[in-house]
């Protein structure tokens with residue numbers, strides 16, 4: 408096996424470590440891959456360090472880097488179906504979802520190809536005679552990019568595209584649970600002829616590979632997407648060396664529905680908000696906050712439709728939702744379901760594994776709705792990251808806003824209303840990084856993504872997504888130097 412990509416070559420793990428990657432739809436082994444240890448981390452960071460300090464990449468022009476990114480875009484377009492199929496197999500998501508992800512990352516590489524080539528810094532008007540002052544942007548250096556299992560290609564590309572566009576070198580690590588499509592992504596990028604060491608791929612888990620990456624003195628920046636507790640650990644590690652750190656963490660996202668909302672659309676999107684990809688989405692609308700007088704009709708319809716969602720293998724025709732990613736993750740979600748029952752939430756549908764014997768070996772769980780929840784319940788407060796919706800009610804607009812903001816997270820949320828003024832008012836009061844009005848889930852390369860509160864630090868996508876990977880430098884030139892004689896005036 409040779410699944411690690413270090414200094415322009417495919418190689419195995421130095422200590423022979425390997426890992427089985429499982430198909431979440433039936434628990435079978437999809438692949439065996441190499442598992443990097445500390446010496447592989449040293450090799451990859453060393454290669455990225457040399458490529459940054461001594462190689463040609465850092466000093467390429469923005470236009471040259473834009474050309475390199477466009478070659479990646481071409482590679483992604485050519486390999487769209489293959490990439491989507493692998494991503495679907497590995498994560499369990501449907502082919503349609505995986506294709507959407509590949510289209511998204513293609514657009515992201517394209518966007519940063521454009522953006523990198525346009526922003527060449529700025530001239531500063533200092534008001535000082537005989538001085539030229541300008542701001543230039545430089546890459547930060549060696550970036551360690553670490554991604555989660557739910558959107559392996561997408562979350563890595565949101566980091567990799569701007570990091571490369573800015574002229575950094577990278578060591579990347581997908582989740583040990585879903586590494587397969589990232590290996591293909593690196594094959595596609597390697598084929599475009601990036602200089603050796605600019606992009607390095609490590610596979611492995613948090614303790615054996617991720618932690619040594621973040622601790623490594625040769626790394627200048629860590630960009631991480633994943634869970635809150637891991638994020639805290641990484642931030643503490645980075646503090647020791649004052650490394651740059653960007654964090655995209657979890658969410659407990661409110662979907663607020665007022666009684667004047669378009670009923671059919673609000674129900675339809677509420678389903679999609681929470682059950683898309685089995686709820687394994689950082690921005691999943693897992694908290695329905697509904698106006699009391701609409702509650703009965705809305706939740707009845709929601710439960711009726713949730714019970715009809717077609718579960719199955721993500722590659723099969725007609726399947727709407729795939730399995731959870733692993734046995735361990737399903738067990739975690741099941742513990743949350745039990746806790747919700749114990750704390751008195753009312754189970755309206757789901758709450759168990761499907762009865763269909765054809766799904767018995769996969770990590771499936773039925774779409775689940777807990778009604779009559781309150782803000783003290785664990786199911787309302789903690790990120791479940793599965794197909795589980797909690798329902799709370801409100802009477803007034805103020806109460807809706809209070810409940811929507813009543814979370815330590817602040818990633819995303821939505822408001823549904825026919826009153827345009829109220830939509831804007833509520834959107835402005837929500838303490839979340841993305842707010843949708845009469846919609847749920849859209850994200851685009853041009854618009855920043857990230858969270859308030861414990862949902863993270865920094866932003867991906869948009870112009871800010873490029874800023875994350877650049878240092879700005881002020882260059883001041885005195886065009887007419889002459890002694891200033893601040894000191895030793897008596898000697899003049």
Ligand SMILES: NC(=O)c1ccc[n+]([C@@H]2O[C@H](COP(=O)([O-])OP(=O)(O)OC[C@H]3O[C@@H](n4cnc5c(N)ncnc54)[C@H](O)[C@@H]3O)[C@@H](O)[C@H]2O)c1
Pocket residue numbers: 553554555556557558562580581582583611612613614616617618619621632633634635637638640641655656657658688689690790792818857858862863
């Ligand atoms: N904000 C966002 O945009 C966004 C997007 C996707 C997922 N997420 C979040 O990701 C979480 C789910 O992903 P997960 O279960 O893979 O998260 P996780 O924190 O368990 O793991 C994420 C990555 O970090 C690595 N890792 C684990 N411990 C590490 C350590 N000590 N040092 C360095 N790396 C380490 C893992 O191997 C994996 O690659 C959810 O909380 C979800 O909300 C957030």
Ligand SMILES: C[N+](C)(C)CC=O
Pocket residue numbers: 557558561687688689690850856
């Ligand atoms: C950022 N997003 C919404 C694509 C995936 C979150 O898990």
